[in-house]
Amino acid sequence: MIRSYRVCLCSWLACVALGGCVSNEPWPSELNYHETQILLRWEPVATNDDMNSVLSLVHGKVRRSYQILQELVLVEIDLDFISIEKARSKLAEQGQFVRYAEHNYFVRSLDTPNDEFYSRQWNMENTGGDVGPFPGLIGADIQAEDGWDLFTGNAEFVIAVIDSGVQLDHPDLECNIWVNDGETLDGTDTDENGYRDDIRGWDFVMRDNHPDDPEGHGTHVAGIIGAIGDNGMGVAGVNWNCKLMPLRFIGSGRGLISDAIAALEYAVLKGVRVSCNSWGDDDYSQALEDAIFEAGERDHIFVTSAGNRQKNIDVEPVYPASLNLENIITVASVDHRDELAPKSNWGEVSVDIAAPGVYVLSTSNDSDYQVLSGTSMAAAHVAGVVAMLMAHRPKMTAMEVREKVLASARDVGLGSFIQTGGVVSLLEALK
Numbered sequence: 001m002i003r004s005y006r007v008c009l010c011s012w013l014a015c016v017a018l019g020g021c022v023s024n025e026p027w028p029s030e031l032n033y034h035e036t037q038i039l040l041r042w043e044p045v046a047t048n049d050d051m052n053s054v055l056s057l058v059h060g061k062v063r064r065s066y067q068i069l070q071e072l073v074l075v076e077i078d079l080d081f082i083s084i085e086k087a088r089s090k091l092a093e094q095g096q097f098v099r100y101a102e103h104n105y106f107v108r109s110l111d112t113p114n115d116e117f118y119s120r121q122w123n124m125e126n127t128g129g130d131v132g133p134f135p136g137l138i139g140a141d142i143q144a145e146d147g148w149d150l151f152t153g154n155a156e157f158v159i160a161v162i163d164s165g166v167q168l169d170h171p172d173l174e175c176n177i178w179v180n181d182g183e184t185l186d187g188t189d190t191d192e193n194g195y196r197d198d199i200r201g202w203d204f205v206m207r208d209n210h211p212d213d214p215e216g217h218g219t220h221v222a223g224i225i226g227a228i229g230d231n232g233m234g235v236a237g238v239n240w241n242c243k244l245m246p247l248r249f250i251g252s253g254r255g256l257i258s259d260a261i262a263a264l265e266y267a268v269l270k271g272v273r274v275s276c277n278s279w280g281d282d283d284y285s286q287a288l289e290d291a292i293f294e295a296g297e298r299d300h301i302f303v304t305s306a307g308n309r310q311k312n313i314d315v316e317p318v319y320p321a322s323l324n325l326e327n328i329i330t331v332a333s334v335d336h337r338d339e340l341a342p343k344s345n346w347g348e349v350s351v352d353i354a355a356p357g358v359y360v361l362s363t364s365n366d367s368d369y370q371v372l373s374g375t376s377m378a379a380a381h382v383a384g385v386v387a388m389l390m391a392h393r394p395k396m397t398a399m400e401v402r403e404k405v406l407a408s409a410r411d412v413g414l415g416s417f418i419q420t421g422g423v424v425s426l427l428e429a430l431k
């Protein structure tokens with residue numbers, strides 16, 4: 001039943017559906033950004049005429065705009081006239097009207113390949129049994145069982161899973177998948193949010209209303225946050241009851257910043273107060289930072305992974321993990337002995353808290369279960385705890401919830417690696 005999982009990062013067949021194209025397109029392996037698109041933010045003084053004359057310099061066309069950042073646009077460049085690199089620098093030079101122009105970078109899922117082990121959910125309640133090759137440590141977990149004595153979640157509370165999709169009909173998830181009450185399946189955009197028939201989230205890769213998960217990564221993350229609890233089957237998520245909003249922007253292990261921003265915007269405009277973002281990469285994007293900041297202005301906590309390259313991200317940043325924003329929680333990974341996972345990134349300033357991320361058992365696609373490792377899994381635990389506290393104490397602001405979750409970390413002596421030095425605790429957060 002339990003399968004090992006490998007993300008093939010050497011596959012460059014990204015399925016990116018923009019401009020009406022929904023087929024797999026091969027991308028040149030040397031580019032870490034979209035070969036025809038630029039993210040551009042206008043200065044507020046720019047008039048329509050100014051914008052048109054700036055865009056004409058690079059033969060650019062606006063492909064999409066955004067609601068939470070009204071001056072941000074995604075521009076399609078005609079490569080018959082100018083290279084993407086020249087187009088970006090030419091746009092950036094128009095400083096009177098252009099605040100910034102940047103490449104539309106790719107980001108990646110942050111998990112690591114795993115051997116096959118059955119771990120019996122040590123992350124929730126560690127009884128000291130063997131996990132992988134080494135015995136566990138009793139109590140090296142997120143204190144979930146004691147936390148569940150206090151609260152098991154609110155079936156109406158929504159958590160955005162911004163990832164590779166979620167298997168919508170997984171038997172251990174299906175009842176906890178969000179349903180858009182404002183939308184009806186009639187071929188129109190009933191709730192006028194820009195997405196037609198989006199009854200269960202959106203697929204920003206295929207541009208359709210079926211954010212299923214061909215890869216298994218998002219389904220695994222979703223199961224940690226909110227697999228149905230106490231149903232006599234499979235695994236239990238941190239939230240036994242909740243609503244998981246699947247927003248798919250990662251295909252074949254990677255996705256575009258423009259789609260990540262669109263997914264975050266989708267969640268925020270639906271009033272969602274927490275998202276799980278188990279992805280990132282080395283390239284900085286001002287547009288992504290601006291979008292996460294705007295989400296924070298709307299009482300939203302953005303939980304993200306520190307990454308798995310065994311490095312200090314205060315010195316060698318990973319984005320969005322290293323961004324210095326008040327509404328981000330960046331998560332490192334610990335193992336079943338309360339030790340920093342061998343591959344986990346760290347950073348006393350950038351990384352806030354740790355959570356289980358080694359041999360974590362959760363749901364996978366094909367209605368199955370699998371064991372995965374990585375800071376992706378760690379971030380999902382923290383997103384789950386944030387959601388539990390928000391659902392339990394609906395009057396607390398996002399900032400108050402963030403402070404409580406960080407202050408209630410179980411100290412495991414990792415203070416030289418991460419800000420709180422501790423592992424997230426469901427029990428202490430709820431107390």
Ligand code: CA
Nearest residue numbers: 189191193195
């Ligand atoms: Ca809609």
